[in-house]
Amino acid sequence: MPARLQDKVIIVVGAGQSGSGGIIGNGRAAALLFAREGARCFLIDKEADSLEATADLIRDEGGEATTYVADSSDIDQAAGAVAACTACFGAVNALHNNVGIGWGDGNAEDVDPGAWDQFFRVNVNGALWMSRACIPELRKAGGGAITFVSSIAGIRYAGDRMPRLGYATTKAALHGMVHHLAGQYGPDRIRTNAILPGYIDTPMTQQDDVARREREALIPLRRQGTGWDVGWAGVFLASDEASFVNGHLLVVDGGMTIQFRPD
Numbered sequence: 001m002p003a004r005l006q007d008k009v010i011i012v013v014g015a016g017q018s019g020s021g022g023i024i025g026n027g028r029a030a031a032l033l034f035a036r037e038g039a040r041c042f043l044i045d046k047e048a049d050s051l052e053a054t055a056d057l058i059r060d061e062g063g064e065a066t067t068y069v070a071d072s073s074d075i076d077q078a079a080g081a082v083a084a085c086t087a088c089f090g091a092v093n094a095l096h097n098n099v100g101i102g103w104g105d106g107n108a109e110d111v112d113p114g115a116w117d118q119f120f121r122v123n124v125n126g127a128l129w130m131s132r133a134c135i136p137e138l139r140k141a142g143g144g145a146i147t148f149v150s151s152i153a154g155i156r157y158a159g160d161r162m163p164r165l166g167y168a169t170t171k172a173a174l175h176g177m178v179h180h181l182a183g184q185y186g187p188d189r190i191r192t193n194a195i196l197p198g199y200i201d202t203p204m205t206q207q208d209d210v211a212r213r214e215r216e217a218l219i220p221l222r223r224q225g226t227g228w229d230v231g232w233a234g235v236f237l238a239s240d241e242a243s244f245v246n247g248h249l250l251v252v253d254g255g256m257t258i259q260f261r262p263d
Contacts, residue, residue, distance in 0.1 A: 003037045004235060005039040011042045014044070014098035015030075018050065027149075027227075028054045033231040033232060034096070042081075044070050046070070066085075068081050072126040073125050091137065093138070097146070100149065100167075100171070108165055111165055119166040135185060139190065143191070146181060146192040147238060150196050150249070178247060199253070200224060201224040225254060
């Protein structure tokens with residue numbers, strides 16, 4: 001039985017990760033799973049060492065991975081990365097965009113204007129520039145998949161304990177981009193979707209035991225998700241199994257957003 005992504009060329013943006021502690025992040029997990037399912041992976045990140053570490057993990061398992069250091073929020077670097085991918089592999093079959101920041105966020109009365117602009121530059125502009133560069137290549141390939149890793153913060157208020165206006169607003173903007181791209185490029189057989197993780201245990205969200213228990217108590221499954229949970233959703237959306245899935249916001253949150261919690 002062939003692998004689910006056999007010989008597909010997949011660009012993974014944000015394939016490295018910050019921190020470790022034995023925990024794997026969303027981008028690295030997705031890249032590993034894509035490779036295990038037969039994809040030829042073109043990995044992009046700003047951090048060269050972390051990026052190469054992901055590639056080494058793939059190669060150690062017998063997979064195929066090429067790395068490219070770039071800042072996807074820069075339109076020229078994004079275009080250069082896609083050009084390098086096509087020069088290396090001859091095509092692009094899917095884009096998995098896993099870039100996002102939330103540091104220095106606040107609420108409407110205190111969010112720093114510079115931080116606000118940076119949220120949009122990284123979280124929204126980067127997704128657009130990568131998509132813009134990939135769409136012609138996906139069209140040449142007869143179609144393909146664009147997947148953004150978003151967040152449930154884009155569809156739910158996170159509460160006063162966590163003022164994240166900039167992060168939430170930019171994630172909601174991604175959802176608008178998903179719907180627009182899905183409608184405009186669907187006739188080219190280019191599917192655009194987003195994954196909306198809830199509380200995920202990654203190197204970026206390290207917690208002490210008390211915070212971990214508090215987060216787990218908010219989730220019906222009574223556990224946080226992992227990078228693997230998000231990665232498997234990415235495998236599905238990039239695969240032919242999702243050939244009729246377009247313009248969808250796939251929530252991966254253990255049931256967190258189905259609850260009514262007036263407290």
